[in-house]
Amino acid sequence: MDDQADADRSTAPVDPERVGQAETGHRARRTFAIISHPDAGKTTLTEKLLLAGGAIEMAGAVRSKGDGRRAKSDWMDIEKSRGISVTSSVMTFEKNGITFNLLDTPGHSDFSEDTYRTLTAVDSAIMVIDAAKGIETQTRKLFEICRLRDIPIVTFVNKIDREGRDPFELLDEIEEMLALSVAPVVWPVGQGGQFKGCYDLASNDFLAAGRTRDVTHTEGLDDPALAALIPADIHAPFRDAASLASEGYADFDPVAYRQGHLTPVIFGSALQNFAVDRLLDLIAAHAPSPRPQPSDKGPIDPDGDRVSGFVFKVQANMDPKHRDRVAFVRFCSGHFKRGMKLDHVRSGKALAVSNPIYFFAQERARTEEAFAGDVIGIPNHGTLRVGDTLSEGESFRFTGLPAFAPEVLRRVRLEDSMKLKQLRRALDDLAEEGLVQVFRPSIGSTWIVGVVGPLQLDVLASRIAAEYKADVTFEPVTSSVARWIRSDSESALAAFIKENITHVARDRDERPVFLCRDDWDLRFTMERNKDIIFDATREIVGQ
Incomplete structure (x- = not known):
């Protein structure tokens, strides 16, 4: 303002x-x-x-x-x-x-x-x-x-x-x-x-x-x-x-x-x-009306004529009967009208928004328009992800959405092996929501889930059972600390992954993640590998 x-x-x-x-x-x-x-x-x-x-x-x-x-x-x-x-x-x-x-x-x-x-x-x-x-x-x-x-x-x-x-x-x-x-x-x-x-x-x-x-x-x-x-x-x-x-x-x-x-x-x-x-x-x-939002090209002014917005949340199964997935989009500029085609910056493709909805908790109603500051839902089948930017003919990305390294790690145990397909779908959907982070170890075929606290595990098991009809339990793992790893040197990162292959997993975006026993183990590894950056947080930017 x-x-x-x-x-x-x-x-x-x-x-x-x-x-x-x-x-x-x-x-x-x-x-x-x-x-x-x-x-x-x-x-x-x-x-x-x-x-x-x-x-x-x-x-x-x-x-x-x-x-x-x-x-x-x-x-x-x-x-x-x-x-x-x-x-x-x-x-x-x-x-x-x-x-x-x-x-x-x-x-x-x-x-x-x-x-x-x-x-x-x-x-x-x-x-x-x-x-x-x-x-x-x-x-x-x-x-x-x-x-x-x-x-x-x-x-x-x-x-x-x-x-x-x-x-x-x-x-x-x-x-x-x-x-x-x-x-x-x-x-x-x-x-x-x-x-x-x-x-x-x-x-x-x-x-x-x-x-x-x-x-x-x-x-x-x-x-x-x-x-x-x-x-x-x-x-x-x-x-x-x-x-x-x-x-x-x-x-x-x-x-x-x-x-x-x-x-x-x-x-x-x-x-x-x-x-x-x-x-x-x-x-x-x-209270303020919509304020400028940060992007990689500078603040986006709400007074701007062109429509723009970002996905800050994805919710699966808001309507369990339809197995839907809804992206929550906060508009940041322009005057959106139903049926508009917006650029999906991450994919480079046009997205026709033909069925935008307003929310009232689980209830919803179709809307014809939206302005900066409004939050709408866009039903989709996995096209939109947290951090994605939608724009009207401009190429930039909104910034500032955080992701945090989990504090609790557990191995997923499926009670009925015939429900493997349902479990895979459940973990993918719920990881997309941000309820859980899913890691696939470089060696082994089981999934490891990461959460902030134990109540998330209760919710995860409850939702997998209710929405995907699969029963799971969670088992302890030897690792308690996870960090995303990167390096300015591709060869140094490749060498580190090869040397520590039993402790390296991949997240759902194929980013390498280092799993270690405790904080002491992490500090020891960091001291020995100065070329490797161990991230406890990262920014989610659609790319």
């Missing part, structure tokens, strides 16, 4: 209807992710945002036990059974002229690679913090990824209706641990058993708890009308705390927020649907 557009968005109370009327095309897009530690309430917040946006009529509670109605964004059987998100999902909805593309990400650290790739496709993020726990490990890791990509963040302090930590303590923790200025926007009126609602410090609206959910506009914290709505023993400490919060922390500055220097903070409750509408209104009014 240009400087003038930044300046045009004021710090006045949000009027979401005026925002939608003032912006069209890609400037009316808000593409954002939600990041959090597991159990902070991310999936519940996702559903309540959909409710606030009018995308669903009734939100269902996310439960860890029982047969309660599951969240809209959790659609796999294993997600429904465990009450966790293990894959990214996309939900597109509109409100007051703004198109929201909400990318829900796995909170569990075992699925961090999927989350990292999803964060390459968003322009802003909501960071969910449990009011009782503060900033947790996974939240901090994901925040650092956002910081590296200059992704602005709105903070939602969740579960304020339960007993938790002091709000000032939480604000100070954000400032100290994340080196980020905070600007309280919505403040709690009471907490835990004394929770009476929330107060919007910008609009001076009091959002009352209770069945009626009355919203009362006041003239400020000292308005007698506000005091009449809150019990005296709660009103006085609330007024003092809210005044101190307004004076002791930074004012909300939309430009500083979009530059990543400041986070507006909203205290609320996703489960009770408190302040969620204020969160969505803030995203509509102040």
Whole structure:
């Protein structure tokens, strides 16, 4: 977004209807992710945002036990059974002229690679913090990824209706641990058993708890009308705390927020649907519209006339009845229309996009057009892969999608040898998704799979059984460390592979991978082979 557009968005109370009327095309897009530690309430917040946006009529509670109605964004059987998100999902909805593309990400650290790739496709993020726990490990890791990509963040302090930590303590923790200025926007009126609602410090609206959910506009914290709505023993400490919060922390500055220097903070409750509408209104009014995306030819401006986009995710079997494969494409420039032919840069061939779809978790609908910032699905039979670039007559490649060396290695054991074909298809499909990395040893006929954490193995076995009708188990291997290997000298690389052939495998793209016993073994090998580069990460670029 240009400087003038930044300046045009004021710090006045949000009027979401005026925002939608003032912006069209890609400037009316808000593409954002939600990041959090597991159990902070991310999936519940996702559903309540959909409710606030009018995308669903009734939100269902996310439960860890029982047969309660599951969240809209959790659609796999294993997600429904465990009450966790293990894959990214996309939900597109509109409100007051703004198109929201909400990318829900796995909170569990075992699925961090999927989350990292999803964060390459968003322009802003909501960071969910449990009011009782503060900033947790996974939240901090994901925040650092956002910081590296200059992704602005709105903070939602969740579960304020339960007993938790002091709000000032939480604000100070954000400032100290994340080196980020905070600007309280919505403040709690009471907490835990004394929770009476929330107060919007910008609009001076009091959002009352209770069945009626009355919203009362006041003239400020000292308005007698506000005091009449809150019990005296709660009103006085609330007024003092809210005044101190307004004076002791930074004012909300939309430009500083979009530059990543400041986070507006909203205290609320996703489960009770408190302040969620204020969160969505803030995203509509102040979150950035599509930003320039990095490529090997320089940043691609969203104002550009020619259509371009990149594949950040591939999902197999979203509809098990049709064995489909859908590529998730984030558009970065231009005005896409159904039926357009786009250049598939990796293959050099033209791709006719005749059946593009919008997502609502597992549900889908065909779309006629898309702008920069939009995420669409393109059904295909393996043509599109993560990292691929689509463009309208230009040859460049988007950059910045990461791949990480796995931390857990296991050998795949097929229970029924007659299902070998199904297993091969399953591993190929699920590796393409990024759920697992598959290695074929230079010597031997078995597959080795690599994952970030053990929960991925559970999901892998569950999906192979459910979607490909093959039962597998995983056995330990002598190796625990994997590194991609390369060298500026082809002869040096060939000699290393020949000398270490029993420890070299190939990934699905035929890149050589060195498998070793442990970190000590890796360091020893690196010391003896200065000409070889051992990569723990690599960039996925369609080529």
